[in-house]
Amino acid sequence: SIIGAFLAGLAINSVIGNGPVKEKTEFLGSVLFIPMFFVNMGLLMDLNALGSLLQFAALPLLIIVALLGSKLLAALGTKALFGYSWPQAWTMWSLSVPQVAATLAAALVGYQAKIINAQVFNSVILLMLVTSILGPLITARTARQIALSDAAENISPLSWLPVPDEPSSGGFADTFANTFTVVVPIYNPKTEFRLLELAAMIANYEHGRVVPMAVALAQPQMDTPQLRRAIAHGRRRLKAAQDISNEFDVPLEPILRIEYSVPQAICHVSREQDANLIVLGLGRQIKFEAPLLNSVHDDVLWSAHCPVVVARLLASPTQLKNVLLPIENPSPQTIRVLRFAQVLAAANQGKVTLLHVCSTFSSQSYKAQLENQLQILIRELPEANCRIEVQIVVQDGLVGAISQSALDYDLVILRSQRRRVGSGLSLGTSTQPLLEKLTGSVILVGEPYPHRANYPTNYPAK
Structure with missing residues (x-):
């Protein structure tokens, strides 16, 4: 029956694939069949025999030690055979x-x-309890060490915003191939000036260029009045x-680009221009429960080859001197967004504050270790004309603590690692609530999809 159920699951998976039917099947199994299995197992347990294990512990201890020892020998043998590190072996x-x-x-x-x-x-039941608790605890610690070591080897703090060289004096082809490029789609006259100003600050630091682009939605016939009006509007915005x-x-x-889709036009132009950064605007929430990130944001974040900055600027970027950067888990990936915040603050001779919100149950040693990791x-950052400080807040509510601290700063920068789910995009669980809660200027930095994180950069690592 066990093998038959497993083969039935394989057959269903090959037929339905990923979709609503699979989700409903998994839901049915998790809320009905799996609980009933454990209920049936609990009914078969002999509590008197389980109590006797406390008096005669030799059998359960022997089973547990034998299992842990055999698994450890297998892991050590694999480590010696393939040359894995100790954190990998323990994992x-x-x-x-x-x-x-x-x-x-x-x-x-x-x-x-x-x-x-x-x-x-009952000894097997005790084995289940011990191993199901011990395994995840050790994995959580060792897997974190593996992730940090791998990221430290593959991620450079200057992979997004390197220390600029002197402007190139070569020919056009050489200049284009080595110029830091920021693409800024423009449409709304109320927000385009500040977006261009933000892009210019970054491009000026990198001795680069800004590519403003307007999109006219294509029509089946190229002489339709709708297309003529769209082209005229785009030319006015570019002028x-x-x-x-x-x-x-x-x-x-x-x-000026004519495309059937605005996100497609943005991503195509960015790829053609070998862009290093895309800057998008973010409006205020108009309707109740309406998402702040619309379909254009989602599609560009989903498919762009380079980092995407989604900015809601309530003041000129030149006035944003105090920058708040919340950090949930210090990691080498964080250093790239920290580098972005450093460049913005250095342009205004401002200050960057790294904010971490920890639980009220966190010990003093944990806080000290965390502060040391942030330092x-x-x-790892290059020298710049700005100060960087560390602030640790003890509070249980992450979103509330960040939004409260943000009241004392000119700008909040949020990092979001893109995750592709099916044909859509999934941001962090706290990203959307934070965007809705923050009332001041905010910038969401969308990192490239992990599968393509090592996209080619115009600048050699130094």
Whole structure:
């Protein structure tokens, strides 16, 4: 019956794939069949025999020690054979330790067939409890060490915003291939100036260029009045961007694009121009319960090859001196967004505050260790004309603590690692509530999808 149920699951999975039917099947199993299995197992347990294990602990201890020892020998042998590190070996061991579903099912079948007695069956139950608690605890610690070490090897703090060289004096092809490029889609006259100003600040630091782009939605016939009006509107917006370019000490190269989809046009132009950054605008929430990030944000964040900055600026970027950067888990990935905050603050001779919200149950040693990790990240950054401080807040509500602290700052920068789910995008669980709660200027930095995090950069690592 066990093998048959497993084969039935494989057959269903190959037919329905990922979709609503699979989700409903998993829901039915998790709320009905799995609980009933454990209820049935609990009914078969002999509590008197379980109590006797406390008096005669030799059998359960022997089973537990034998399991842990055999799994450890297998992990150590794999480490020696393939040259894994100690954190990897401990992770392999801890992942193989938990014995729950298959072990319990086999023990249940053996007990019902009277192959094992009640004492052995209850020893297996105790084995399940010990291994299901011990395994995840060790995995949580060792897997974090693996993630940090791997990220430290693959991620450079200057992979997004490197220390700029002197402007190139070569030909056009050489200049284009080595120029830091920021693409700014423009449409709304109320927000485009500040977005261009933000893009100009970053491009000016990198001795780069800004590419304002307007999108005219394509029509089946190229001579329709709708398309003519869209092209005229785009040209007006690009002309306005060109007129204000005198205030920016960076070259502007306007582009008008005719596409059937705005997100597709943005991603195509960014890829063609070998863009290093995309800057999008973010409006205020108008309707109750309406999402702040619309379909354009989602699609660009989902498919763009480079970092995407979604900005809601209530003041000129030149006035944003005090920057707050909440950090949930210090990691090498965080240093890239920290570098972005450093560049913005340095342009205004301002200050960056790293904020971490920890639980009220956190110990003093944990807080000290956390502050030390943040200081290590800060030391990885190049020198810049700004101060970087660390602030640790003890409070249980993450969103409430960050939104309360944000009242004392000009700008809040949020980091969000993109995760592709099916044909859509999934941001962090606290990202959307934070965006809705924050009332001041805020910038959401969307990192590239992890599968493509190592996208080619124009700048060699230094």
